[in-house]
Amino acid sequence: MLSQHAYVTEKLEGPFPQRRFASTEERQHVLDNLSRLSIDAAGAEVTGWYLAELHVA
Numbered sequence: 440m441l442s443q444h445a446y447v448t449e450k451l452e453g454p455f456p457q458r459r460f461a462s463t464e465e466r467q468h469v470l471d472n473l474s475r476l477s478i479d480a481a482g483a484e485v486t487g488w489y490l491a492e493l494h495v496a
Contacts, residue, residue, distance in 0.1 A: 446496045454483060454490035 441448055460466035466487065473480045483490050 448496045451493045456488040457491040458489050
């Protein structure tokens with residue numbers, strides 16, 4: 440959609456720390472979801488940070 444309006448979108452190398460988890464329950468919920476999706480959280484969310492990919496247009 441953006442390219443139709445002459446925008447270029449790039450994904451920056453990351454991930455980027457977005458925020459700390461609000462609680463241990465939120466952290467566990469995220470880790471459980473990542474595990475269910477077969478996404479390895481080692482070096483990422485296990486550090487206590489909610490991480491994000493960054494796309495710039």
